Amino acid sequence: MTDAANKLLRVACVGAGYFSQFQYEAWHRLEVDLAAICNKTEANAQKIADSYGIEQVFTDFEQMLDSVKPDLVDIITPPSTHVAYIELAAARGIPVICQKPFTPSLKEAEYATKLMEDAGAMLVIHENFRFQPWYSEIKRVLEAGTLGDLYQVAFRLRPGDGQGPEAYLARQPYFQEMERFLVHETAIHLIDVFRYLFGEMRSVTAALRRLNPAIRGEDTGVMLFEFENGAAGLFDGNRLADHPAKNRRLTMGEMLLEGSKASLRLDGDGRLFLRQHGEDQEREIDYEWQNRNFGGDCVFALQRHVVEHLQDGAPLMNRARDYLTNIRIEEAAYSSSELGKRVTL
Template sequence: MLRVAVIGAGFFARFHYEAWARLADVELVGACDLDLSKAQSAAAEFGGQAWDDPAAMIAALKPDLIDVATPPATHLAMVTLASSAGTACICQKPLAPTLEESREIVRVAKEAGIPLIVHENFRFQPWYREIKRWIDDGRLGEPYQATFRLRPGDGQGPEAYLSRQPYFQDMERFLIHETGIHLIDVFRFLFGEIEAVYADLRRLNPVIAGEDAGHVLFSCRGGLRALFDGNRLSGHVAENPRLTMGELAVEGSDGTLFLNGDGGLSFLPLGGQMQPVDYAWENRGFGGDCVAALQAHVTEHMLRGGVLENTGADYLRNIEIEDAIYQSARESRRIALD
């Protein structure tokens, strides 16, 4: 059994607790939040002891893995606590408010010799795993380009984001730092390394501090171009607009693979007719149960030594790309990455 303690018990953290609670080879031993009532609620529903002091919880329970599900500004302190205890750590994204602090988090974990995994769950969404299989199997031929249209439709008016994650309104970097980072990681997962970016970002809702719309063009190794077209104010066709958060088209020499807002995939072969793609997934939790898929992946690594995705060291590349996007938007030019 893998003994897990979670720090944070806010809106999204509950997806973490629910997933840990149903993994057969995991024991959820602790729930911690500065608001003890939230920790008590999580512990009562999903198991473990409730705490309001993360250091005391770690010292008392000595978990095998600490899952940090707190806002980005707290992550360095939380990973430092885990590192001091010699305990493996999963840390939510955004990893930190800045690239420099993200590098410090990775350095602290590396010097302590602990595994550090970033909770970047979009790549574990079942539609992206299926699209990756199609690309790797060569069923699209030579991939040419891809476009993702982010349209969650939750960013309008003075009450935008307040019901779930109110700190969104105060983030000076928002669309890319909080949301677009998912697609940076997905594009790297699907299409390989990103070599250059060009970005045009803007703010539509005046009540928030950061940008909430924009376009980013990614140049990927091998020549593929990927476009992120994001607008948090507009919606898309979906029963649940937060399921996929938008729509994707991946175009290749043999046809185009489409993802719709309900998690459905369809394939248009070159010169042929659109055909549905049948693949297995469960509409549970968040994003096709991607939180549970990520946590099962980490559990497999911790208990049986499976290959690990999303290490902190590898994830730094995503944040370097994010930084280049903001530089591109400021300077109105294409930015090449090392």
């Protein structure tokens, strides 16, 4: 291996909000040089820097890029800030991981994607649900043909964190002000998971509404998807209702897959249960995963995936160009709900 290959990847991050704790903790465990952090409020950045031994703290993103000259930038800020940061990274040809939601609109997402492509720099969206270990195991089961022909899949999102005037304020207060919430911020995870597991979609039919008057956007709704392989998918989301789990943010809900040979069920504790067609008893599937960080350590898995691509040329998922399909499905869902009809993709 050459000296260049042995060199640690130099990573700089921007953002110090609630979810950033998971990304910094994951970077700290990876074999990278976590060189700098930027945040508008210096005290918040300094606290994180002290926790993870980050030597350089900035309040100006452009200054950080020019001073640190990172090999990779991790953008961990609200979506309204993403385009400006991506523009500065693109001007310097610096690869980027960008937190989701990618941007406030499809138009901005297309612009940011082309900007980075024209600069010849990688742009990956931090869509971590597909890296959750239960979905990796579900994909293995599907590829083994254990379920036979897939008929349908249903996911019931029930985090139970959306009730009352204080909803979301403790973790991510900007959630209350998002004009598009359930699909744009949360269900986009499952749209991506559905595509990862079951392939591309033909159509979407959606009915969305708001239950909590303390927020601006929708917080409950259903979406029915038709996949190109003929299977059907149902997303049934309600952020006010909950589900049985030791940690309701682990899986954020429950999934059921039904096929010609068997059914597979994911519960709120990350357990998977297989039931053969015609039988009454389920069998728990034993698989390895760590209950660490967020969502079965999916943040670490995603960031390691990107590092392996940059260092070794390993295949890469979550490129911005592919992620635009998720956003187009999101747009179709909102159109379907507004028009009251099925929308073809």
